[in-house]
Amino acid sequence: xxxxxxxxxxxxxxxxxxxxxxxxxxxxxxxxxxxxxxxxxxxxxxxxxxxxxxxxxxxxxxxxxxxxxxxxxxxxxxxxxxxxxxxxxxxxxxxxxxxxxxxxxxxxxxxxxxxxxxxxxxxxxxxxxxxxxxxxxxxxxxxxxxxxxxxxxxxxxxxxxxxxxxxxxxxxxxxxxxxxxxxxxxxxxxxxxxxxxxxx
Numbered sequence: 758x759x760x761x762x763x764x765x766x767x768x769x770x771x772x773x774x775x776x777x778x779x780x781x782x783x784x785x786x787x788x789x790x791x792x793x794x795x796x797x798x799x800x801x802x803x804x805x806x807x808x809x810x811x812x813x814x815x816x817x818x819x820x821x822x823x824x825x826x827x828x829x830x831x832x833x834x835x836x837x838x839x840x841x842x843x844x845x846x847x848x849x850x851x852x853x854x855x856x857x858x859x860x861x862x863x864x865x866x867x868x869x870x871x872x873x874x875x876x877x878x879x880x881x882x883x884x885x886x887x888x889x890x891x892x893x894x895x896x897x898x899x900x901x902x903x904x905x906x907x908x909x910x911x912x913x914x915x916x917x918x919x920x921x922x923x924x925x926x927x928x929x930x931x932x933x934x935x936x937x938x939x940x941x942x943x944x945x946x947x948x949x950x951x952x953x954x955x956x957x
Contacts, residue, residue, distance in 0.1 A: 759876070760800065760807040760835070760937035763842070763887065763903020764919035765793055767814035767829055768822070780907055780921070790829060793920065793935030798834045800936045804862060805835040807937050808876075810903045810918060811842020811887030816849070823852040830867075836860065838868045842887040842903065879944045889915050899947055913954040916946055924950060 767790050783789040801807055813830075816822035826849065830837060841850065853867050860866055873886035882898045884890055889910045890900040902910075903919040910917065917924050920935050927949030928942055938946070 758802075758805045759878075759940045760805060761810065761885070761901055761918040761940075761943055762797075762807060762920060762935075762937035763810035763917075764812045764906055764921060765809070765814065765935065766812055766844070767793070767826065769815035769844075771815065792933075794829070794832055796933040796936040798832075799933075800939070801834040803834050803860060806838060807833070807835045808838045808840070808874075808885055808901075810840045810873075810885055810901065812844045812903060812919075813839065813842070813849075815844050816846075818846060818848055820852075823849055827853060827856055836864055836866060836868065838870065838874070840870045840873055840885060840887055878940055881944070881947065883943075889917075891915075901943065913951050916943065916950065918943065927953070 768786055770786055781789060783792070814826050816826060830853070839845070839850065839853070850869050854869060857865050857867050873884060876883045876885060880897060884892070884898065884900045886900060886902050888904050889902045891912070892898050892900055892914045895914060898914060900915045901918050902915065903917065905917055906919060906921040907923055908917070909923050918938055924946050925932060925938070927946045932942070
C-alpha cells in the first residue's frame with residue numbers, strides 16, 4: 758500500500774516558537790518526533806511505501822546529526838521515497854544513500870527524488886512535489902504537495918498532504934497527528950475538496 762506525507766520537520770527546534778508555518782503543541786521536539794513515529798507505525802507496515810514530499814527534518818550539517826536522522830528514519834515502517842524539500846540538504850540525501858539497505862522484500866529502504874515524481878491510481882494522475890504546482894485546467898491531474906503547512910492552496914487540483922494540512926479535515930474520520938495518508942484517504946480528500954469547490 759502507498760502512503761503520503763510531508764513536512765514532518767523532525768528535530769526542528771524552531772517549531773515551538775515559529776507559529777508562522779506550524780501550530781504544533783508539543784513541549785519538546787523529542788515528544789513531537791515520538792508522536793509522529795508512533796502514529797506512522799500504527800498505520801504503515803514494513804512492506805508499504807511512504808512518499809515523503811519534503812522537509813523531513815531540520816538539522817545542522819554535521820555527521821552526528823545525519824546519524825541521528827538516519828536512526829530515526831530506520832524506525833519508521835515502510836520504504837521511504839524522499840522528495841527533496843527546501844530544508845532537506847543534498848548532504849543528508851547522500852548520507853542516507855551511502856547507508857541505504859534492503860528490507861525483507863529485497864527493495865531499498867530509501868529512494869530519492871530531487872524535484873518530484875508522478876503516480877497514477879484511481880483514475881487520477883498525481884504530481885508529487887514539495888512545492889505546490891499550478892496545473893491549470895486539468896480534469897484528472899492532482900498535485901500532492903507539502904511546504905505550506907497549515908495553509909491550503911486555493912485550487913481544487915492542489916492537495917496539501919503535510920502533517921499540518923487543514924485539508925485532512927475532508928476526511929470524516931480524524932487521523933492522529935503525523936499519520937501518513939493512504940491512497941484511499943488521498944482520494945477522499947481530493948473528492949471532498951472538489952465538492953467543496955463546486956459549491957463556491
